[in-house]
Amino acid sequence: SAVISQKPSRDICQRGTSLTIQCQVDSQVTMMFWYRQQPGQSLTLIATANQGSEATYESGFVIDKFPISRPNLTFSTLTVSNMSPEDSSIYLCSVEGTSGIGETQYFGPGTRLLVL
Amino acid sequence: GEDVEQSLFLSVREGDSSVINCTYTDSSSTYLYWYKQEPGAGLQLLTYIFSNMDMKQDQRLTVLLNKKDKHLSLRIADTQTGDSAIYFCALKGFQKLVFGTGTRLLVSP
Numbered sequence: 001s002a003v004i005s006q007k008p009s010r011d012i013c014q015r016g017t018s019l020t021i022q023c024q025v026d027s028q029v030t031m032m033f034w035y036r037q038q039p040g041q042s043l044t045l046i047a048t049a050n051q052g053s054e055a056t057y058e059s060g061f062v063i064d065k066f067p068i069s070r071p072n073l074t075f076s077t078l079t080v081s082n083m084s085p086e087d088s089s090i091y092l093c094s095v096e097g098t099s100g101i102g103e104t105q106y107f108g109p110g111t112r113l114l115v116l
Numbered sequence: 117g118e119d120v121e122q123s124l125f126l127s128v129r130e131g132d133s134s135v136i137n138c139t140y141t142d143s144s145s146t147y148l149y150w151y152k153q154e155p156g157a158g159l160q161l162l163t164y165i166f167s168n169m170d171m172k173q174d175q176r177l178t179v180l181l182n183k184k185d186k187h188l189s190l191r192i193a194d195t196q197t198g199d200s201a202i203y204f205c206a207l208k209g210f211q212k213l214v215f216g217t218g219t220r221l222l223v224s225p
Contacts, residue, residue: 001160033212037144042204042215043159092158094213103214104149105206107159 002027002097004108012114013083020079021111023093028059028073031096034066038089046091049076083115118142118209120216127222134195136219138188138205145207148181150190153202153218162190162203197223 003026013019023032032049046066048054055068070076080087093108119141128134136150149164165172165179167183172179178191188205200223205216 042217043213044215045212048212081187104161104164105208106161107151109158112156 001104002029002095002106003094004093004106006093006108006111008111008112009109010112012116015084015115017083018079018081019083019113021091021093023076023078023108025074025095027097029095029097032070032074032076033094033096033105034068034076034078034095035092035107036089037092043092046078049078064080080113083113085115088113088115118145118207118214120205120207120214122203122205122216122219124217125220125222127224128195130195130197130223131209132225133197134199134221134223136190136203136205136221137191138190138216140188140207140216141156141184142207142209143183143186144216145209147208148179148188149208149213150177150179151204151206151208151215153204155201157205192221195221195223197225211215 005024007022034046035043037043045058046061047057049055049068049070051070067079090110090112092110096105122137133214150162151159153159161172163177177192180189199217202218202220206213
């Protein structure tokens with residue numbers, strides 16, 4: 001399985017500011033994803049981070065609000081821009097890997113964001 | 117889009133079996149997964165089943181898939197207090213996972 005780390009693990013931010021979250025994987029992976037988990041809710045896919053091209057965003061998420069970088073096959077960043085209290089969530093990085101008989105998706109520990 | 121539903125809460129006593137259920141609407145998923153989320157932690161992949169299987173057993177975990185009824189379940193045998201967590205089922209659609217609403221399992225001594 002892939003080992004995924006995220007920085008920061010948590011942060012408290014003021015509204016109107018931006019935060020960049022980093023995701024590092026211990027092996028090269030093709031597919032990297034960013035999810036949001038709002039308090040008490042399930043996970044929602046924000047976007048797929050593509051290496052060498054723009055990220056692919058899901059309905060309801062836009063590049064201006066959540067710019068993503070993917071400079072290589074082991075690293076990605078997600079920026080939460082112009083934050084408001086509604087952005088308070090856990091943000092999780094995920095990668096797709098193989099585990100012998102099929103595809104599985106592994107998750108990082110998450111970044112807990114509180115916006116005041 | 118895909119709807120994936122789970123009951124919100126399950127409470128069991130230590131040593132009993134737990135059964136967490138998941139129902140879904142789209143039958144085209146290739147892989148179906150169970151994840152565990154402990155308080156303050158990320159998601160841990162517990163097990164998964166391929167759509168052409170009916171059952172998969174992995175130590176204390178048994179996954180049952182009823183494709184006709186679009187129903188997936190996770191049975192945890194000999195449930196321990198360390199199993200207390202939120203459990204998510206997830207279905208692999210076209211290039212992305214769709215998560216269930218999550219079931220909070222509480223195991224009491």
